[in-house]
Amino acid sequence: MKIGIVNLGCPKNIVDTECMLATLGEFSVTISPRDADAIIINTCGFLKAAREEAEKNIEEMLAYIKFNKALKVIVAGFYVTKDKQKLIEKYPQVYAWVGVNDIKNMKKALEGGGVYINSYPYIATYRERSVVLNTYSAYVKISDGCNHRCAFCLIPSIKGAYRSRTLADIVKETLVLTNSGIKEICFISQDTTHYGRDIYKTAKIGPLLSAVMGKIKKKFWLRIMYLYPELSVIKDIVAQMKKDSRICRYFDIPFQHVSDKILKSMKRGYGKKEIFEIIKYIKENLPDAEIRSSFITGYPGESEKEFKELLEFIKEGYVDKAGFFAYSDEREAASYALTGKVNKKTAENRRKLLALAYEKFCESNNKKHIGKIKEVLITGREKKGFLKGRTAQNAPDIDTYVLVKTGKKTLSEGFCKVRITKSEKFDLIGELAWK
Ligand code: SF4
CATH class of the missing domain: 3.80.30.20 (tm_1862 like domain)
Structure with missing residues (x-):
């Protein structure tokens, strides 16, 4: 089973998406909607902008059914619980609907389609x-x-x-x-x-x-x-x-x-x-x-x-x-x-x-950071000769980065010490002090 994932909203939704996936048993993740058996869109709907983003994604993913007739588009999350009736009427091609408190039903939704919006209080363990x-x-x-x-x-x-x-x-x-x-x-x-x-x-x-x-x-x-x-x-x-x-x-x-x-x-x-x-x-x-x-x-x-x-x-x-x-x-x-x-x-x-x-x-x-040595968690590669990381004062998905000049040295994800040599408007630039 190949699953495509569209996670919208804040980190709280990432955890919900991970919990939904955990109910599925065996599956692999694909980034190609033409190749997927199902696509799960986990929506936010707190603000109008989030609802517009959710609808845009639903429409984009439904459009792939033209190329992939068996594709199941499943829409889940906050927006589903908030505006279920409107959404169900607007998007009849959606295979299943799963509310924000109905994560446990994702496997059932994937297997048989349908609507799972009970809103009983739920917290994943x-x-x-x-x-x-x-x-x-x-x-x-x-x-x-x-x-x-x-x-x-x-x-x-x-x-x-x-x-x-x-x-x-x-x-x-x-x-x-x-x-x-x-x-x-x-x-x-x-x-x-x-x-x-x-x-x-x-x-x-x-x-x-x-x-x-x-x-x-x-x-x-x-x-x-x-x-x-x-x-x-x-x-x-x-x-x-x-x-x-x-x-x-x-x-x-x-x-x-x-x-x-x-x-x-x-x-x-x-x-x-x-x-x-x-x-x-x-x-x-x-x-x-x-x-x-x-x-x-x-x-x-x-x-x-x-x-x-x-x-x-x-x-x-x-x-x-x-x-x-x-x-x-x-x-x-x-x-x-x-x-x-x-x-x-x-x-x-x-x-x-x-x-x-x-x-x-x-x-x-x-x-104020220039000249200081900081502990940096390397999170990936940026451009040739540079890695990207964050200090303890920068959270994932929301804060800025430290770009670390490594030259020819290779370094995998993990902690290292970086001397900050330059600052930009938001990001910092540095070089390896020691590993
Ligand atoms: S009511 Fe909303 S904004 Fe206020 S603390 Fe709770 S989640 Fe946050």
């Missing part, structure tokens, strides 16, 4: 995860669902309530992955900070990190993504990072905005004061740590005043890395009912202004 699409870096989902009710977000209504995997199960999966040669594990969830509160009645991310690092003795990186801004839990994480340098000093904390007025309207449960307390705590305790965040522009009620507050925050470089998104007005979200809507063009212009300010900040901030 390590036994269902025997497939990893990357040879050096893997995402491990420690929980799914979300108990927050951010006004702009549809995730809790589609994915359901927060559900943690057991600590022992996550340790086991991490051990299996590192034993199989994976060099970097990224813990992901909708809200990593909340981990354990549902099943252990208390936040357990600190004990989870301690258990993983205690069990695994070999060299690897552990990275924690998607932290909700909550200082008490971030303190636990900082304490673990101080104990074990294999935990990347990297904080991915989506603040979404910095204006108290907007944060309140978003129902985020914190304000600007708490954001500054978190940043101060991290920078004082781990000066080499880097903070990534994401921000929404054009949220209802965002006037020039609130936008400038955010722009100043970015210009001042309070966060080291950032992503910016223009507000998407989703009919099913609570924020849809808000007044003070910002027009799309303004929201997009503000996004571009933030991106520009961030670019300028990066260009000057990157210079």
